[in-house]
Amino acid sequence: MEPPAPRRRVTIVDVARHAQVSTTAVSKVLRNAYGASPEMQAKVRRAIDELGYRPHAGARGLRGKTYTIGVMLPDIRNPFFPDVLDGITHTLQDTEYQVLLGPGDCGEKGEARVTEALIDRGMDGLILVAPLASRKRLDEVASAVPTVIVGRHGSSPAYDTVADDDVEGAALVVGHLAALGHRRIAHIEHLETDPTRLAEMPNARRADGYRQAMRAHGLEECIDVVSTSYTQEGGYRGAKELLERQGTHRPTAVFAGADVVAMGALEAITEAGLSVPDDISVAGYDNTTFAAFGPVSLTSVDQAGHEIGRNAARLLLERIADRHRPSVQVRLSPTLVPRRTTARAPE
């Protein structure tokens, strides 16, 4: 088979030649400008269809909109983020906007690179999911491009935010486990040292909520936090560390800060020959498809990812339409979904 002739991109010059009109005339039709007769319009439109011409998005970008929303996802393996993304695409499906995803899964540096790339490529708006950047950097990004921040707390006049109440979510888990008679309830958190992020990141808010709730239940002495990461491997390492505690220091329940963390914890517990929930209870956060998966049936906190995504997309469209409107903070209330991985504390 002969290779097909490499096709050069059809240009406005080709359209003009094909329609036997001037390039100025084509340009007028493309811009819906005054002065293009209906006949001229018909001729040009026909040539456009026949040649399959598409205005270059780069060129359109220079004139203004690219009709593209960039979404930075910190980790495409975390099954929570597709829920957020579904909410975003669902809201945008009847608009002209297209979503492109920037995978930012190498920490702060990778995130900076992908955010820069999205700005550079002329996105009309950005949705940053749980970004690690400094407040100053977020303000800079938001002043360059309309921006909505998902998951992270704290507010700025420069961008809108959508998050769930992570402190409340953690309290729901601790309350549930305490009601089942657990006292030694441990928490696996995502290590955080930056002071701003300690105040704003969802992982840090959950760890804070855990501590507050333990105190509220008179379990201050039982507070036990291991710091790893919000990944399956982080959950695995965290649970292994907890299982090494001796005697009465070993927890009877583990609150993993995310379902993906609980997944790793369940793995470590199974490997140690222990049974969930008979020997040890496990709860997650996010109520992902993994938690709902029958054979796992993980108790989790539902923070309504789809609703979060829907709100983020709606706020972004509003902000694209009016850059200078006051910023909005949407906070959603989480709910607990008890399943089979949590049960009464062993005697």
Place this chain on the structure above:
Amino acid sequence: MEPPAPRRRVTIVDVARHAQVSTTAVSKVLRNAYGASPEMQAKVRRAIDELGYRPHAGARGLRGKTYTIGVMLPDIRNPFFPDVLDGITHTLQDTEYQVLLGPGDCGEKGEARVTEALIDRGMDGLILVAPLASRKRLDEVASAVPTVIVGRHGSSPAYDTVADDDVEGAALVVGHLAALGHRRIAHIEHLETDPTRLAEMPNARRADGYRQAMRAHGLEECIDVVSTSYTQEGGYRGAKELLERQGTHRPTAVFAGADVVAMGALEAITEAGLSVPDDISVAGYDNTTFAAFGPVSLTSVDQAGHEIGRNAARLLLERIADRHRPSVQVRLSPTLVPRRTTARAPE
């Protein structure tokens, strides 16, 4: 707090003013053009740094490269695709290329829209994962932008392909189950009716491989295929249908065409009060993190997603460098990873 003044994008004019040189001089430096003295270069570079100027990717796009690779993923919930993506980003990490993902998860129409969007936004190259488009359409895409097709078989002079040998992968599963004494081995496939896709899509090749292998083992009479989709829900529905078969028509083993399908099948089987692998064996395909997850421990076929991604990125870089080189088809051999969901057939 006062809203920060909305920042206007820094332009070449600002850079020229700041460096106290002409815009032509700035432009020369940016293009590395002949005629910019070292002093001039230093002045302009300093101004660029101080103002944080970045050439507009749209404008760069018009001159040629945007240093962006667009990756179309058909379903961001399928845990196999992050493996492919890891291989791609790993290969590109030391280059100037940035990956943007186009989620194409609404069938052929959604895929067409996202592919169009990626072309329109001036991607330098495309990696399309298991695309549904017609051959003609794929040729068109590949003649507009350097393209590598992942997962789908069939070849064209216009694009390169990377796929695993799906027929062999299916044979590995059937062989494994037959060796364990199973005869009534059923298959859950992704429904396919288009004749080209029946010849080229990985799902259709797996179903074909299953039929061929059943015949090779003298189990032609036991061939039993249910057609749903390569999703968790598709696996759930498929297994429910199989569990409704009466008496000796009920399979003792299920080969799910993808791990995500096996996930749904395990759910349906658990719900029906049956035990895996004592009552029924289950095998998947893709060897995802889900299959490797201890408490699930799913027998699966490893098609080396990371290697697939690595090969795709390498071929794409080569093709971007030389549009006219002959097309290449890379085929990788899968391996079987037996785990705890498959065991001897019940008596």
